[in-house]
Amino acid sequence: MTRSELIARMAAKNPALYHRDIERLVGTILDEISGxxxxxxxxxxxxxxxxxxxxxxxxxxxxxxxxxxxQVAEKKVPFFKMGKGMRERLNR
Incomplete structure (x- = not known):
């Protein structure tokens, strides 16, 4: 799923919210995680x-x-560890 697909799905589930507000919300969340x-x-x-x-x-x-x-330099990489709730949802 891409960022625009996520925004479109959220807009479809929340018709009372403006598309631009959902776009700003998703952007803010991702920016905060990155920061x-x-x-x-x-x-x-x-x-x-x-x-x-x-x-x-x-x-x-x-x-x-x-x-x-x-020679490959030292670097930092993002890592994601799935939570218990997500693991249970995927392995029902």
Missing amino acids: ALERGDRVELRGFGAFSVRHRKARIGRNPRTGTSV
């Missing part, structure tokens, strides 16, 4: 899951096209 991850915070949505940042160490990788070794 928290940038600060190194963990975002937990009970029943859905938790977003956190994981650190990957620098390593030596391999270019799949040429086979040569390439």
Whole structure:
């Protein structure tokens, strides 16, 4: 599901709200989650899951096209862990 599809579904379920307000709401929520991850915070949505940042160490990788070794820098990556409620919904 894309961001625009999410907004369209929310608008269909909430006809009393303006489309632009739902768009602003979704944007604000995603911006707040992104901002928290940038600060190194963990975002937990009970029943859905938790977003956190994981650190990957620098390593030596391999270019799949040429086979040569390439130095891959250390980086931070987002990580999502599914919550218990979501896991139960998916595995009914």
